[in-house]
Amino acid sequence: MKNFHLTIQQAKDKRLTPYSQIIPKTQIKKLVRKTLSMITLLFSQTNDSYKKKKRGVLLTLIYGS
Numbered sequence: 001m002k003n004f005h006l007t008i009q010q011a012k013d014k015r016l017t018p019y020s021q022i023i024p025k026t027q028i029k030k031l032v033r034k035t036l037s038m039i040t041l042l043f044s045q046t047n048d049s050y051k052k053k054k055r056g057v058l059l060t061l062i063y064g065s
Helices: 025-045 047-053
Strands: 003-010 019-024 057-064
Touching: none
Parallel strands: none
Antiparallel strands: 003 019, 003 057
């Protein structure tokens, strides 16, 4: 069965460890909720620096084995 590989990180800040998780195809609805909550968490943790430097967030969803 194919899985979705989700990686969330700040695009320009390579020092931060990206959030990454393998999620089964059957749990794609949970994936969407998880994605939104992780983006919210990422913004809340880096709110000050995000506002100052206008950093983007890189969200990668890879469909593969």
